[in-house]
Amino acid sequence: MTETFGARLRAHRERAGKTRSVLGGLVGRSADWVKALENGRLLTPRLPMLMRLAEVLDISDLAELTGEQAMPVASVTRAGHPAVERVAAAMQRSNLPAGDPTSADLLRGRVDQAWTLWHRSTTERSAVAAVLPDLLDEARVSVRRLDGTARRAALVELARVYHLAQLYVANQPYPELVWLAADRAMQAAQDADDPAAIAVAAWYYAHVYRSSAQVDAAEQVLTDAAVLLDPATGTEVAARWGQLQLGLALGHAKIGRAGQAWRAWDLADETAGRLGAGYVHPWLMFGTTAVDAYGVTVEVDLVRPGEAVRRADQVHYSALPSRTRRATHLVDAARAHLLRREEVATVHLLGRALRESVDTVRHRPDARVAVIELSGRQGTIGEDARELALAIGIGG
Structure with a gap:
């Protein structure tokens, strides 16, 4: 007997360790909607939603969900x-x-x-x-x-x-x-x-682990590096220690550990506060603005879009002296609005991100999937999204 789309979706959701409510929230739908898909009471979604599901569940080929002809997710979401x-x-x-x-x-x-x-x-x-x-x-x-x-x-x-x-x-x-x-x-x-260099290497290694759903491995590499540092010994060490706490917060948020995520974020926030409101690390960009912006990311990953939007409204993005980082965090703010189905705000923020850095938006899978989805809308939203699609190399 051929496995149904719903059965495949459920197997991948459980493998990723996500509840129906978390998965539904991350793609802007309800737990009941996910349940209906898994039970076969709803038809297989259209391509933009399939892409969003695949990205959230770390699925590399849509055939793993649909059972049909192979279609690598990266061919659409990764340029x-x-x-x-x-x-x-x-x-x-x-x-x-x-x-x-x-x-x-x-x-x-x-x-x-x-x-x-x-x-x-x-x-x-x-x-x-x-x-x-x-x-x-x-x-x-x-x-x-x-x-x-x-x-x-x-x-x-x-x-x-x-x-x-x-x-x-x-x-x-x-x-x-x-x-x-x-x-x-x-x-x-x-x-x-060099413990300070190891700390930064851990921050970047954790990104790779999280992107491949190895959150525990990400936590371990960050924790191992953090014990090598004493944040009281100077500004440079404190900034790197704070960056590690942000990494821990992002990992916990990715799998729904809200309490642990916010405890780690609080440590990063306290560290940035001690360094001063005007401090920004020259290439890591750690500082109060970066910590505030990552707070938006944490809320989005915890599927609390209302809180994410509230936090995004308070972030002074212009205080980040990095086009790539401003664009990255503006995309996260756009994700928050998309979860609330506030499509005008989503398109606006993606446009702002594009003006900061074409490459960042072009190479962010969640930005590409959002643009693909919104390109199918009628009226001004669809027109603006199609312009964004052309700008980042989707369609033509």
Whole structure:
């Protein structure tokens, strides 16, 4: 007997550890709606809703839900960047390039410049793709040919380059590259024997674990890194410790642990408060505004869209000196409004995010799915959503 759509949906929902109310909330529907789908009392949803269900349940191919012809979810929700093959080749190169090492101070300056490109460009992937391959080679040569303290400093910079590489390849149809970047960054940080570098590597590794539904593994890597830091020892260490608390909050929220999520968020908020309202980490962007914005993300993942919208209304996005981060958090605010079926606000916020960073919106699966869904609406909403679709490379 052929397995029904409803049976497949239920199996994937239970595998993901989500209740009917949580799954329904994350796609803007009720627990009864999910139950009706699972029991076969409703027809299989149309493509935009199938895509939303697949994203929430971490399903890579719609055939796993529908039982019909294979259709990779990534082919719709994840856009590949034109330069990804060149970046991938640099990441996967096994031989050491020729050349002399760069001093640790000069290497640090060049890595800082690359991070500035990431945060200030409206097309950050194109901007960093132009420098990443050479920067990876330069950092690897320096690590191999420097000694002692200089080598450890170069290892810290190599980890930061791999963090950038992870951000570049994220939300593209190449998950193996994301894992490779996270693993290489953590290895470099550990080889440097630098707790602050390990903390940042843990923050980025946790993103990979959460995206593959390994929330407990994400929690473990963050917790292991946090015990290495004493936030009372200085601003830099405090910022990184606070960032780890945000990572814990995001993981707990993803699987509905509201109390634990808000306890971790509170620790991040208290840390940011001690650093001062005007403090923003120069490349991690940790600070009061970032913590406030992640509060919106936590509420969305906990399926509390009303609270998410309330928090989003209070976030001063312009205080974040990063186009990519402003765009990211504006997409999360749009998600909150979409859960409330406030489609005008959703389109408006996606448009704001697009003006901040075309690449961020183009490569955010939830943004792409929202645009696809809203493109089918009648009137101004549909017209505006179709314009957004064209801008981010959907349709034509």
